[in-house]
Amino acid sequence: MDEAFQISLTVNGVAVSRSVEPRQSLVDFLRYDLELTGSHVGCEHGVCGACTVRVDGALVRGCLMLAVQCDGSRVETIEGIAGTGEVFDLQQAFAQENALQCGFCTSGMLLTAQDLLARMPGANAQEIREALSGNYCRCTGYHSIVEAVRKTAEARRRA
Numbered sequence: 001m002d003e004a005f006q007i008s009l010t011v012n013g014v015a016v017s018r019s020v021e022p023r024q025s026l027v028d029f030l031r032y033d034l035e036l037t038g039s040h041v042g043c044e045h046g047v048c049g050a051c052t053v054r055v056d057g058a059l060v061r062g063c064l065m066l067a068v069q070c071d072g073s074r075v076e077t078i079e080g081i082a083g084t085g086e087v088f089d090l091q092q093a094f095a096q097e098n099a100l101q102c103g104f105c106t107s108g109m110l111l112t113a114q115d116l117l118a119r120m121p122g123a124n125a126q127e128i129r130e131a132l133s134g135n136y137c138r139c140t141g142y143h144s145i146v147e148a149v150r151k152t153a154e155a156r157r158r159a
Contacts, residue, residue, distance in 0.1 A: 007071040011036070012080025020067045027051040027062030029070075030077055038078035038107045042136070049135030052108035053077050059115050078107035087114050089155060093148035101139035108135045113149045123153055 004019040011034060018033055025044075030036045030053065042050035044063045051062035054076040081087055087110050093099070100106045109132060116123055116131040123131070128149045129142070137145060 005068050005071075007068055009070045009072060010074045012075070012077060012083065018067075022066070022068055024067045025051075025063050026053065026055075026060070026065040026067050026070055026075070029067035030062065030075070033067075036077045036079050038082075040104055040107065042104070047134070047136070048105070049108035049112065050105055052111045052135070054081070054111065054115075059111060078110060081111065081114070087111075090114060090117075090148065090152050093152045093155075094145070097144045097148040097151065099140060099144040099148040105135055105137045105139075109137065109145055113145075113152070117149070117153055117156065121153060121157060123149070125150055128153075 006019050008017040027039050039053050039062050040050035042048035046061040046064040053062045056073050090110055112135050128146050
């Protein structure tokens, strides 16, 4: 058995200190140690996007990052971001456009869409599709997701 490491980080604005195994992924740490289950474990290879979280403001795949790598970092999950209201309009648009069905990919889609709109407020449908191309959805066919993001971008520009 590997020796455990003590880490301290801020998760959704709350200081957290825990002992973790050196090989524990960030998404497993969030889900099992902190009971933040909004990020999902899909492929465990970094290609599906279901485990997407923000670390120090940048999107990362939680299945590819180790919890020990986040020592001293600021981690934000969908629970924290949704709790601040930052993605409220995106969440509403996803519901209105039927852009969420099973919900497995939704947290990663929302975080990726929010990141895109922060960087490119005027993103068009093609740019949205490209930005979301690293997030798999097996239910919707993407059209409704792209429409939800496009309509949110449009509404934010008008506001």
